[in-house]
Amino acid sequence: MTKVNRARSTSPPDGGWGWMIVAGCFLVTICTRAVTRCISVFFVEFQTYFTQDYAQTAWIHSIVDCMTMLCAPLGSVVSNHLSCQVGIMLGGLLASTGLILGSFATSLKHLYLTLGVLTGLGFALSYSPAIAMVGKYFSRRKALAYGIAMSGSGIGTFILAPVVQLLIEQFSWRGALLILGGFVLNLCVCGALMRPITLKEYQTSQEPNHVCRTQKQDFKRTSPCSTWTKEWVQTCLCCSLQQEYSFLLMSDFIVLAISVLFMAYGCSPLFVYLVPYALSVGVSHQQAAFLMSILGVIDIVGNITFGWLTDRRCLKNYQYVCYLFAVGLDGLCYLCLPMLQSLPLLVPFSCTFGYFDGAYVTLIPVVTAEIVGTTSLSSALGVVYFLHAVPYLVSPPISGWLVDTTGSYTAAFLLCGLSMIFSSVLLGFARLVKKMKKTQVRILAKESDAKLQLWTNGSVAYSVASELDQKDRESVAIAVPGYNPT
Structure with missing residues (x-):
């Protein structure tokens, strides 16, 4: 039956079973990205139990995030050579095993290996293949489908954070990790929904x-x-492999890859330092946590509404520009943040940054598909998410070093903002250069066509004149005996 479906599915259906793929990807983002964010809820428990400082404990979250992005190409390879279903199910088993083994940890090094490496590897095998499947089932409503699918990260964080805290209070951190490991096994169910499709x-x-x-x-x-x-x-x-990763030699993709490095560097530190910054300007603990809740909820709104808006006919051809606009505005928000030193000013910042953060996250797969096409989307997304790994790993420590060195958050926030603005400007400049080259090619093509037309007309005129001249000579030869036409 699978082979029959593959043969008959010659174009993206833009609906039908595609909405089940969206639902499956929505659950995958909850079980991967939302669970990764909720690991920060365990920080205080880990610090208290293992008597370690914040820097050593924070490496758990960094390793999970880094492994998820670093091994994203591996997830693409597994899904391409086996199947998307096998890749997501295998990832669910590995991630669940890491969480369950982490519940028996006796040291932070044990948690680095289980909760960090093993769980991060499982998330990597599940995340990028699920996102790529949405792109194969949708064309006309691709941005809306991605907006719904990737909103699972914000919704999952909003729901899971208090639930995980309740589980810790009831069953301790070991019991909470054990239950969370069982919850992540739902990735196997998500994998079963990913019915293969083959396009023309x-x-x-x-x-x-x-x-x-x-x-x-x-x-x-x-x-x-x-x-x-x-x-x-x-x-x-x-x-x-050469055919599968041929897009790596495309100039457009190389520019996108460089811009992703700067964008990933800028977007990560805010989720670590927004609460400490709010506390440093006199905001209470409850109000600082409220800012993070606003950021998560508005992120969901940005995922869905921006995806829906960019699928409209008036913006359908400008999704690339909308992506640049969203990244650039987040960079501008960073530049304004050091001047916002009260709760009434930080709330609008959280709303604006959260909205455009959800907006450009939704458009990353859309822009990648526009550059490399649907065929190579899975492999290209693996590479794009792989490029997030190093910035995610190094940007929070660099920002922390700047805070320790300067005694304020201004330098750290300015560096992040300028990094995101540079990412947006780089892509915009590359698109402008490409359009200028296309215009020059069209002008040259028109000029060459005009010259070819003149040359052709001249050749025709010359051939007609020569034929008439030849006929005149022959007629003279007939009239005058002994006349040689040559």
């Missing part, structure tokens, strides 16, 4: 691989033990 573009791109596999099987039949067989297998594997 995908079928054409896979024809060389199919021919390669057929020839390889024939060659194995003729010489099963020869060294030529091994060389042929290696060649086919290299060709497959």
